[in-house]
Amino acid sequence: MPIYEYRCNRCNKEFSALFLKPKEISKVRCKYCDSRNLTKLISSFSVHQTEESRLSNFDTSRPRGDEFYKDSRNVGLWAKKRMKEMGVDLGSKMDEIVEKGRTGKILDEYNK
Ligand SMILES: [Zn+2]
Structure with a gap:
């Protein structure tokens, strides 16, 4: 299950999202303001972060x-x-x- 980190371009908050299905990745929204205007951060960081x-x-x-x-x-x-x-x-x-x-x-x- 991939976990990706995003930064919201509207409210500037960062969050991580866990995807159970690949098609969910394209539908990701900001957890805080529901914006779809997101910047994906380096994903390997969160996956391998201890x-x-x-x-x-x-x-x-x-x-x-x-x-x-x-x-x-x-x-x-x-x-x-x-x-x-x-x-x-x-x-x-x-x-x-x-x-x-x-x-x-x-x-x-x-x-x-
Ligand atoms: Zn937001």
Whole structure:
């Protein structure tokens, strides 16, 4: 399944799109404003981007909109980076925590 990165020429936001079928590629629209005026970014970057580089490109101090959290990968990513920033090394428990992050339970547990 190819994942392509796009930049919207109308609202200037970048997003990635995953395509299940090749014909969907020609119908891609901006996630934010529904524009079809998009610039395709270098696709190999996102396909081969490691989780580590996703984490390092990720700024947890910036507020994120609802759209961001609709992508469950981003929720998990936020949780992992946040743990790192707090100096918490959870090792193998991390996946469990990320899973909780995805289901929205993480804040309950760590705000106690
Ligand atoms: Zn747009």
